[in-house]
Amino acid sequence: MHADQVRNVRSFNRTVSQRIGALNDNFLGRNRPLGESRVLYEIGRKGAEVRTMRGRLALDSGYLSRLLRSLQRQGLVQSGPATNDGRVRRVRLTRKGLRELAELDRLSDAFAESILAPLTAAQRIRLTDAMCVVERLMKTSTVEIDVEPPDSPDALWCLGEYFNELAERFENGFDPSKSISANADELRPPIGIFKVARLGGQPIGCGALKIKNKRTGEIKRMWVHADARGQGVGRRILDALEEKAKGLGLRRLRLETNRALKEAQALYRNSGYVEVPRFNDESYAHHWFEKALI
Secondary structure (H helix, E strand, O other), X not given: OOHHHHHHHHHHHHHHHHHOOOOOOOHHHOOOOHHHHHHHHHHOOOOXXXXXXXXXHOOOHHHHHHHHHHHHHOOOEEEEEEOXXXXXXXXXXXHHHHHHHHHHHHHHHHHHHHHHOOOOHHHHHHHHHHHHHHHHHHHHHOOEEEEOOOOOHHHHHHHHHHHHHXXXXXXXXXXXXXXXXXXXXXXXXXXXXXXXXXXOOEXXXXXXXXXXXXXXXXXXEEEEOHHHOOOOHHHHHHHHHHHHHHHOOOOEEEEEEOOOOHHHHHHHHHOOOEEEOOOOOOOOOOEEEEEEOO
């Protein structure tokens, strides 16, 4: 990481924070700080679970609770248990809160127009295109990849989505029971590991390492949600699994994939995996890859 890159990020952050009014308690001219306004946006017109907001906004419980109490005192928010789970707290906007959200939307549109208005048509296109790139990359930088029990709710959700996608994309569908096993017991330490990628606290991908012997491991269950593809998440999951394999002293990694998964094949080739002859009897595989760990 170069020092000039760090300086550029810091300069960008200063410019944006000053321009959007994050340095005072009157965001968009309202007598309300940016934090409270952002929470109102996150609750939205449909309401939201507190734990979901906490993950999306990357706020600790105490700070979010203080923001919500302030909004409740102002008569903008109501809270109560979720209808499907009394242990889960859900918040929604009051009528006054909905009016405030509408006003914030109006002011936000006006503020965006004030940024674009002084620019030429070509400059507006450059700025908004650049903003889309920055937003996408900023989101990518917040993705967290953690070791997860392979039978946790998030892990099972990822696997369910993964199996459903394979069933849709494979020529003859997909039945996990007809594939080489990679069950929960095989993906727990010390003979395996399962990782889940999350964005805003929500799972968006997974990958696993299955240890075959002292020298060889297999990459299994590599999947990234369609909405998160093209942002390098799959590469990060694969890198994390490779680092774990190296730490365990493995000398090579193997994997197989179906011909329908073109993007997966590209990922593996770009990550240093080379195609090798068939090394197992996986009925859904058409390509077998291997990578030496140095």
